[in-house]
Amino acid sequence: MHIRTEVSERHTLSVTVVNEPGILARIAGMFAGRGYNIESLTVAEVTEDETVSRITIVTSGPPEVIDQIIAQLDRLPPVHRVHDLTAEGPHVERELALVKVKGTGDHRIEALRLAEVYRARVVDATISSFVFEVTGGTDKIDKFLELMGEVGLVEVARTGVAAISRGHSTF
Amino acid sequence: MAQERTGADILIETLTDLGVEVVFGYPGGAVLPIYDAIFKQDRIRHILVRQEGGAAHAAEGYARSTGKPGVVLVTSGPGATNAVTGITDALMDSIPMVVITGQVPTALIGSDAFQECDTVGITRHCTKQNYLVKDPAELESVIREAFRIATTGRPGPVLIDLPKDVQVAGTAIDRPRTSIGYNPQTEPDPRLIENAVEMIAAAERPIFYTGGGIINSGPAASEALRTLARLTGAPVTSTLMGLGALPASSPLWLGMLGMHGTYEANLAMNQADLIVALGARFDDRVTGRLDAFAPHARKIHVDIDRSSINKIVSAELGIVGDVGRAMEAMIAQWNKRGHQAADLSGWFARIDQWRAKRSLDFPNSTKEIMPQLAIKRLWEATKHRAPIISTEVGQHQMWAAQHFNFEDPNKWLTSGGLGTMGYGLPAAIGAQIGNPDALVIDIAGEASIMMNIQEMSTATQYELPVKVFILNNEYMGMVRQWQDLTYQGRHSHSYSEALPDFVKLAEAYGWKGMRIDKPDALDDGIAEMLDYKGPVMVDCRVAKLANCFPMIPSGAAHTEMILQANEVSGEMDDEAKALV
Numbered sequence: 078m079h080i081r082t083e084v085s086e087r088h089t090l091s092v093t094v095v096n097e098p099g100i101l102a103r104i105a106g107m108f109a110g111r112g113y114n115i116e117s118l119t120v121a122e123v124t125e126d127e128t129v130s131r132i133t134i135v136t137s138g139p140p141e142v143i144d145q146i147i148a149q150l151d152r153l154p155p156v157h158r159v160h161d162l163t164a165e166g167p168h169v170e171r172e173l174a175l176v177k178v179k180g181t182g183d184h185r186i187e188a189l190r191l192a193e194v195y196r197a198r199v200v201d202a203t204i205s206s207f208v209f210e211v212t213g214g215t216d217k218i219d220k221f222l223e224l225m226g227e228v229g230l231v232e233v234a235r236t237g238v239a240a241i242s243r244g245h246s247t248f
Numbered sequence: 249m250a251q252e253r254t255g256a257d258i259l260i261e262t263l264t265d266l267g268v269e270v271v272f273g274y275p276g277g278a279v280l281p282i283y284d285a286i287f288k289q290d291r292i293r294h295i296l297v298r299q300e301g302g303a304a305h306a307a308e309g310y311a312r313s314t315g316k317p318g319v320v321l322v323t324s325g326p327g328a329t330n331a332v333t334g335i336t337d338a339l340m341d342s343i344p345m346v347v348i349t350g351q352v353p354t355a356l357i358g359s360d361a362f363q364e365c366d367t368v369g370i371t372r373h374c375t376k377q378n379y380l381v382k383d384p385a386e387l388e389s390v391i392r393e394a395f396r397i398a399t400t401g402r403p404g405p406v407l408i409d410l411p412k413d414v415q416v417a418g419t420a421i422d423r424p425r426t427s428i429g430y431n432p433q434t435e436p437d438p439r440l441i442e443n444a445v446e447m448i449a450a451a452e453r454p455i456f457y458t459g460g461g462i463i464n465s466g467p468a469a470s471e472a473l474r475t476l477a478r479l480t481g482a483p484v485t486s487t488l489m490g491l492g493a494l495p496a497s498s499p500l501w502l503g504m505l506g507m508h509g510t511y512e513a514n515l516a517m518n519q520a521d522l523i524v525a526l527g528a529r530f531d532d533r534v535t536g537r538l539d540a541f542a543p544h545a546r547k548i549h550v551d552i553d554r555s556s557i558n559k560i561v562s563a564e565l566g567i568v569g570d571v572g573r574a575m576e577a578m579i580a581q582w583n584k585r586g587h588q589a590a591d592l593s594g595w596f597a598r599i600d601q602w603r604a605k606r607s608l609d610f611p612n613s614t615k616e617i618m619p620q621l622a623i624k625r626l627w628e629a630t631k632h633r634a635p636i637i638s639t640e641v642g643q644h645q646m647w648a649a650q651h652f653n654f655e656d657p658n659k660w661l662t663s664g665g666l667g668t669m670g671y672g673l674p675a676a677i678g679a680q681i682g683n684p685d686a687l688v689i690d691i692a693g694e695a696s697i698m699m700n701i702q703e704m705s706t707a708t709q710y711e712l713p714v715k716v717f718i719l720n721n722e723y724m725g726m727v728r729q730w731q732d733l734t735y736q737g738r739h740s741h742s743y744s745e746a747l748p749d750f751v752k753l754a755e756a757y758g759w760k761g762m763r764i765d766k767p768d769a770l771d772d773g774i775a776e777m778l779d780y781k782g783p784v785m786v787d788c789r790v791a792k793l794a795n796c797f798p799m800i801p802s803g804a805a806h807t808e809m810i811l812q813a814n815e816v817s818g819e820m821d822d823e824a825k826a827l828v
Contacts, residue, residue, distance in 0.1 A: 095428045098380065099368060106373050128426045141558060148555035154377040154397050154430040 117237030180229030276323025278350030281415035304334020309675030325363030340665025376404035389424035401432025436569030451522035460489025461527015469572030481589035496653035511607035527571035540805030640696025643725035670699025754785035
């Protein structure tokens with residue numbers, strides 16, 4: 078017998094939740110328990126009184142699975158609202174990466190030039206290394222890392238995607 | 249200034265205020281302060297079970313038969329983990345339940361203290377919501393929210409983990425925890441109701457496919473179903489969990505559908521042009537092979553849980569809301585539009601042909617008691633008393649669903665989603681507590697009953713006249729049936745070896761014990777059981793190798809039903825073996 082695989086779409090979900098202990102475990106566990114993908118997940122408090130957190134989840138799956146993911150999130154009592162930013166229209170996605178590059182000579186100079194092109198900032202430097210801070214969409218970061226791979230990339234830390242809708246409307 | 253109260257006092261007072269009359273529980277170190285508070289009051293009745301799993305199932309039986317939430321009180325560590333099966337069972341079958349667990353003092357949490365376990369972690373995915381309360385000032389608001397979440401929307405279990413120091417600590421403050429803003433949609437969208445009514449009115453081969461959601465919604469929902477069925481004239485089938493919503497005596501009733509459902513119910517689903525799913529969730533036991541499921545039908549799916557809609561089967565029209573309210577709205581709209589029941593005589597003529605197959609018939613025997621016959625006779629002997637029937641899990645459960653005819657909701661207690669052996673006896677105990685004057689019978693198998701046999705002692709202590717009717721074939725019959733079907737009859741570990749003498753066992757617990765082993769003794773035996781005022785255990789020796797039919801093999805289509813045992817083949821391929 079064989080296990081079936083299906084075409085999948087990438088969706089960015091913005092989920093506001095009650096900031097209570099265990100909520101992240103509840104959501105991450107729901108994804109694991111039902112076999113959904115998490116490509117990235119970020120979470121932080123977003124209100125002054127610290128009662129609401131926003132979780133941004135990048136997930137992928139066939140359209141009917143995406144619909145199920147939204148419904149399954151929505152039915153959790155501590156979840157306020159779930160927005161499928163990918164489906165709802167224009168939105169901004171950003172992530173931040175800290176990129177350590179090791180090397181001397183031409184590689185080092187090339188790394189600096191590329192960093193400038195990508196508007197990456199140098200946040201740490203030694204004689205034989207840099208740490209760059211770069212922000213942007215996932216594609217941009219991926220591309221930057223690919224280039225850095227040619228010039229001495231040794232370590233990466235990424236935040237995962239934070240996202241928000243464009244325009245004046247809020248949720 | 250308000251008077252200072254301990255966490256334990258707050259718990260008891262809030263439960264009392266919420267109308268809780270009964271708590272099923274078992275004491276232990278981490279709940280001693282609560283038990284002391286229980287000792288000092290007389291408004292909440294505590295039922296002492298013999299194992300915490302029994303408490304959870306008893307609470308389920310209480311909830312399912314009364315419509316009120318079941319409340320469980322157990323200690324930390326093993327008390328909580330023993331309750332987990334019952335909690336998961338309640339989640340799968342949408343049973344309103346609130347579980348209070350003791351926890352080690354807050355300062356010891358995370359230190360691997362004696363009888364510590366991460367209760368909220370363990371139960372996070374088998375509860376609708378759970379809480380660890382570290383401040384007694386928050387306790388009252390948490391308890392109130394827990395009951396609201398357990399009983400509204402799609403009902404389910406909610407757990408509150410209460411460290412021992414929080415039970416003891418005094419507070420004069422009530423500082424509500426931030427509300428989680430939970431607000432399930434119960435009112436259906438009127439425009440969708442209009443669409444649904446037009447689809448029903450226009451259908452040529454409609455069928456109502458009903459489920460446990462109708463029972464959960466309350467007696468008014470069953471009334472609405474009866475009215476809706478009468479107005480539209482459409483036939484009705486039901487899942488295991490929905491039995492009793494429509495009377496089995498109704499001419500519109502097709503019997504249960506699905507794996508062990510009737511031929512007419514499954515064929516009607518297969519040939520229908522419109523399926524109206526009401527509080528049912530297209531479980532794999534119902535649909536059979538999905539790509540062959542109801543190929544001609546448009547589907548309307550009414551469910552209070554949006555995630556049920558389009559989860560398994562996509563619906564042309566999904567309606568989120570309370571199924572009772574939705575049916576009432578459909579009735580009002582149907583009448584407003586002046587619809588008359590369509591002429592469905594052609595549809596019923598086909599249904600009658602399927603009915604003529606008599607798919608629930610079984611071979612008779614003069615030597616052995618056929619298990620199906622035992623259930624039919626039990627039904628005949630008790631139907632005038634509207635008994636509450638619980639079951640364990642297995643062949644006897646399916647035979648009970650097929651041959652015991654339910655006329656009303658809340659009379660049928662069974663573990664449908666999780667399929668928990670050992671559910672029936674504690675559930676019967678819970679139902680008897682909630683319905684002291686009712687006739688409560690656990691239709692059991694000899695293997696399942698052993699899983700919570702200790703609860704006999706609970707029935708003895710509280711003088712509960714529950715009847716346990718064991719269909720004893722000396723096999724884990726459903727396991728053996730699948731081994732017959734898929735593994736060429738290799739009966740690996742499915743024989744019930746070393747069974748106790750159930751008559752002596754009953755007597756040891758202070759029950760009446762009886763054995764029925766001949767068909768001609770069946771009716772007298774049942775009468776003797778019913779005549780006895782106290783608890784009775786009946787060891788009914790039935791045909792050992794009978795299998796449960798009709799059956800749609802796992803992964804087969806509704807049209808591929810096996811009606812009788814001689815249609816069974818020997819071995820299935822790996823695709824079929826991998827299905828559950």
